[in-house]
Amino acid sequence: MSKIGGIPGRVRHTVSAAHGRPIRHVCLSARRDPANPAAADTFYAEDDEAGLLAFLSACHATDTVVITPNSVIRAFPPAIREQLTRLPLIHMASGQLSFILQDSEVLSHLDFIDTYKVSRILCLSDMDMSFHRQMGIHELTKIRLPVATRSHNAYSPDTNRFVTYVGRIDFHTKGAERLVPVARQMKERGLPPLRIFTTDSLNSPDLQAFLTLLDEAGVRDWVEITYNVTDKSTLYGEASVVLLPSKKESFGNVILEAFSFGVPVIAPSYAPGPAEVIRSGEDGFLLDDFAAGKVVDLLESLSPERLTALSQKAFARHHDYSMEQYLTALETIAAEVATNFPGQNRFRPFPKLKPAEVLTTRLRQALAEIKSLERSLYIVERDIQNMKASYSWRLTAPLRRIRAKLNRKPQQ
Known part of the structure; x- marks a missing residue:
């Protein structure tokens, strides 16, 4: 639940905890969450797309890195996506890749999968990193997500029942x-x-x-x-x-x-x-x-x-x-990515799946054949209408109807 945990809450808490650090942390949100008021250092695309574009246009690949959980970047308007993808992208694989392969529709969007490139992939566990490597995906770094740390443990078997x-x-x-x-x-x-x-x-x-x-x-x-x-x-x-x-x-x-x-x-x-x-x-x-x-x-x-x-x-x-170790890790990784950014993002965070590509190709071929058939039927229908509208058709059609009636056998 986003109110108890999850990506939205973590992003809000991270930006809030980073306030006052030498490196500025900014949240870019496609939509406003009605359950949460506007926060500092947060831009909402649906409220002020022009303002967000103005902010991004001032960002440079040497000093700005974009961290995007899963494929959330697709939620933004095309103009904003264009600005985001010119900057170094770090893909945070918040959902385990094996689950995405089994249950997500994202891999069926081949246009997105083929064009979405990043400069680093953050994984949350050794198991998920291993699975990425089996899929031929590299440039991986493991990161520990944060939790609000507490100084005192009040647990007691008498009250914790x-x-x-x-x-x-x-x-x-x-x-x-x-x-x-x-x-x-x-x-x-x-x-x-x-x-x-x-x-x-x-x-x-x-x-x-x-x-x-x-x-x-x-x-x-x-x-x-x-x-x-x-x-x-x-x-x-x-x-x-x-x-x-x-x-x-x-x-x-x-x-x-x-x-x-x-x-x-x-x-x-x-x-x-x-x-x-x-x-x-x-x-x-x-x-x-x-x-x-x-x-x-x-x-x-x-x-x-x-x-x-x-x-x-x-x-x-x-x-x-702790949040401190998380922020330090993010900033260290982002600095490495920005320093070594070659001018474009080069690595695929999602695998190319041959079955999906074959099925998509077959579907496109079937659609092309259907469109061709529709075109042929349209031409035939147009030719029939043109023939019916011609002078010879209007002259001979009544004669054919009379002949058909004369040729009918009388009922016994």
Whole structure:
């Protein structure tokens, strides 16, 4: 959820935290978010395209670098895209590449894929970097995303008593449906109710289906759902552990937020983000099989002493992801890119997929054949109309109708 984490919130927090640094950080937004007021050092293209163009025209490739998450650059008007792409581009691969290949439509836009070039690619995990390399994509740098660091860990097994989920209700990527059998077994074994903090907006596309599943499982009374909370102390202040059942997770802001409150996290081992951050058995757990039985068995095995030890490690871990280290890394990488910029961006951040190119070629051929057929039919129809309008057609057509009537056999 953008109000709890995600790209929009991270960009806003980064620009705000960078205020007063020697290097200026500016946010360029295609549209204004109604939920967030206008911020300092932020330009909105839909409000003032001319002003944004004037700002960009004053930027030079030796002193300005553009960092763009995923393919968000496509959201800007063509004139602004033209100004952006003349500057050094750093592509932040906020979504894991394997997920983009499986689920995104971006690779079907071949015109964009073929022309979109960058000078550096930022990855959020070693697993995603490895996958990029397998796809023939290089010029990669790993970066650690930031979280607001805290000086004191108030975690206590006496007050942190609730197994908690924080995030949108989405079956496809977040695996939220996995929480239903977990809640059922928690109820059967007498554990406290499962707490869920989510949103009732479009960010939770499977909310109604999820509520139906809770009713069918008979655990609606064992799941406490609270909507649209943004206060972090409310989200994590009473959490004993946080469950992250995601099937795909490029990073997982929730992990770092939970760690900043000393809350351990249980997540799948095959999601790149959790596998990068969580040290299984030290500050949380990575499960090869996120099955309800295994999750609840693990929950029951955690003594207060074990939870306290996990909490201390989790809290210490979150300091590795401070905003200061993030800003320093961004500025260092940007300086390298600007210094070595050859005058144009040269590297593809997305792979060329032969099947997609073949299917697109076949589609274009089919469309060309359809257009050719339509043209031929138009010519034939025009010729028929011209013939019908001719003098000879008007003269002979009545004679043909009379002959047809005379040739009809009389009915017996």
